[in-house]
Amino acid sequence: MRELTIYRELANRIQARLNCIKKGDQENAVYWTGEHEKCIESLKDLLPSGSGIEGISIDLSNSTGEKIIIDSSFHAMNDSGYYDRWIDFSVTITPSLIHGISLKISGRFGKYQDIKEYLFDVFDDSLRETVKEYYCQNCEEVYYRKREELHSCPVCGNKLQ
Numbered sequence: 001m002r003e004l005t006i007y008r009e010l011a012n013r014i015q016a017r018l019n020c021i022k023k024g025d026q027e028n029a030v031y032w033t034g035e036h037e038k039c040i041e042s043l044k045d046l047l048p049s050g051s052g053i054e055g056i057s058i059d060l061s062n063s064t065g066e067k068i069i070i071d072s073s074f075h076a077m078n079d080s081g082y083y084d085r086w087i088d089f090s091v092t093i094t095p096s097l098i099h100g101i102s103l104k105i106s107g108r109f110g111k112y113q114d115i116k117e118y119l120f121d122v123f124d125d126s127l128r129e130t131v132k133e134y135y136c137q138n139c140e141e142v143y144y145r146k147r148e149e150l151h152s153c154p155v156c157g158n159k160l161q
């Protein structure tokens with residue numbers, strides 16, 4: 001088991017995927033591209049969703065190890081407590097010497113500027129969280145868990161270290 005920071009593991013997997021794509025057909029590069037994509041998908045599931053945030057996707061065509069773009073939508077609620085419109089937004093994550101990462105949220109927030117600040121905090125906290133990475137040698141699968149410990153593989157029951 002390894003303990004990892006979510007944003008760093010995401011950046012590592014995104015860069016590793018790009019490196020595999022560059023290799024073309026050599027050294028099982030197609031297989032590994034798929035493996036990294038599975039990991040990116042699992043890491044994406046650890047990002048905040050629900051309570052208004054829906055449809056999180058990682059823009060793999062424009063993300064690199066040094067810049068990650070996350071696209072999503074937020075269902076805004078008006079002052080009377082009714083659902084208003086969906087706000088499509090992007091979170092761009094870049095490295096920062098002082099803070100480790102720097103986030104930029106963009107989208108047409110209009111009168112909902114407080115939502116922009118809210119999303120900033122929620123994504124900033126969640127990307128900095130640590131996650132435990134488990135690997136099952138039998139299934140050749142990677143599992144990420146935030147809080148619970150995984151002692152055996154959820155698929156084959158193999159003991160995990």
Ligand SMILES: [Zn+2]
Nearest residue numbers: 136139153156
């Ligand atoms: Zn297994």
